[in-house]
Amino acid sequence: MQRSSPNDVDLILHLYELRRDPELRRARAFMLTEFNPKSWEEVRPHYLTGDEVDRHFRMATSYWEMVAAFVNRGLLDEDLFFDTHGEDMVVWKKVEPIIVGARKHIRPTWLWNLERMARRHLEWRERTYKSANTTIKAGSKLGAKKPRPR
Numbered sequence: 001m002q003r004s005s006p007n008d009v010d011l012i013l014h015l016y017e018l019r020r021d022p023e024l025r026r027a028r029a030f031m032l033t034e035f036n037p038k039s040w041e042e043v044r045p046h047y048l049t050g051d052e053v054d055r056h057f058r059m060a061t062s063y064w065e066m067v068a069a070f071v072n073r074g075l076l077d078e079d080l081f082f083d084t085h086g087e088d089m090v091v092w093k094k095v096e097p098i099i100v101g102a103r104k105h106i107r108p109t110w111l112w113n114l115e116r117m118a119r120r121h122l123e124w125r126e127r128t129y130k131s132a133n134t135t136i137k138a139g140s141k142l143g144a145k146k147p148r149p150r
Helices: 006-019 022-033 040-046 052-072 078-084 087-105 112-138
Strands: none
Touching (some): 006 052, 006 078, 022 052, 052 087
């Protein structure tokens, strides 16, 4: 595992700040709580109409596609990103049922960066869960009080 750099930390914090934008926050909330299509045909009537569904859908998916491109191209340390984020996986699971239809309608590579990153993120979770679970079960030594020297 490579060591994360201060630039990685700066980029993660900047991406977090972008997520705090009120419009992006509404778009993210929409994706997490209201967006549950089973096929592209449910989304298609809204696509590129400028209505609220379209705006929120395109804003949230384009944000995560951009972030995924940074991670995929090595501009942001993957381990640090995976260790500090999970919303990307939720958004991927929300759009996964519409991917085939959307790629036929929009373009064959639509959300390809997000899909590739989501696959690796899931593998990372499976790989790191074992060691994290062992550490958690053993009990963290960080919370143990050390006797004070006299």
